[in-house]
Amino acid sequence: MKKLVLSALMLGSVLAAAPAFAQANGSVDVTGTVSARCSAVTPISGSITLGELAKADGTIDAAFSGNTGGLSRNFTIKCNGSNPKVSVEAKPLVNAAATNSPNGYTNTVHYTATVVAMGAKGGTASVADQSISSGATSGQVGDRLAAVANNIALTIGTGVTSESTAILDAGTYAGKVEITVAPTA
Numbered sequence: 610m611k612k613l614v615l616s617a618l619m620l621g622s623v624l625a626a627a628p629a630f631a632q633a634n635g636s637v638d639v640t641g642t643v644s645a646r647c648s649a650v651t652p653i654s655g656s657i658t659l660g661e662l663a664k665a666d667g668t669i670d671a672a673f674s675g676n677t678g679g680l681s682r683n684f685t686i687k688c689n690g691s692n693p694k695v696s697v698e699a700k701p702l703v704n705a706a707a708t709n710s711p712n713g714y715t716n717t718v719h720y721t722a723t724v725v726a727m728g729a730k731g732g733t734a735s736v737a738d739q740s741i742s743s744g745a746t747s748g749q750v751g752d753r754l755a756a757v758a759n760n761i762a763l764t765i766g767t768g769v770t771s772e773s774t775a776i777l778d779a780g781t782y783a784g785k786v787e788i789t790v791a792p793t794a
Contacts, residue, residue: 690792728752
């Protein structure tokens with residue numbers, strides 16, 4: 610029995626001499642990123658029907674008063690950047706069937722496409738492009754894009770021809786407006 614008590618005492622002293630388990634601690638950093646982006650909630654698409662382009666004398670109706678459905682269209686765009694860039698490029702209306710317009714006539718109608726972006730602080734930014742010039746016109750919103758429906762508006766206006774007295778060739782005219790809203794990082 611003495612051996613057993615002695616063994617138990619030795620075991621107790623060994624356990625008492627062993628260091629206690631210490632607490633381990635540290636920290637883990639957690640990070641993530643959000644890429645600057647813009648997305649169309651409502652697609653930038655559709656059509657604007659200008660109707661009769663000519664006045665009674667055959668020259669351009671600069672106001673496009675024969676339009677049906679209005680000269681404007683609205684789109685909803687979401688951007689998470691602080692100053693999105695808006696680009697608009699108006700491409701002329703061309704009567705592709707009228708390939709040989711004689712002097713005094715034209716198969717091309719030019720116009721201005723204006724895009725207005727609503728800013729988050731209540732202001733607006735306007736970017737206008739004339740189809741008579743090639744390439745897009747761009748501008749910054751100068752604010753975050755407003756987080757509301759229909760925060761981008763396109764309006765078509767100011768019809769012109771290269772020669773103000775040119776008579777429009779009869780036929781169908783087609784053009785388009787390309788709009789890009791891009792984040793700035």
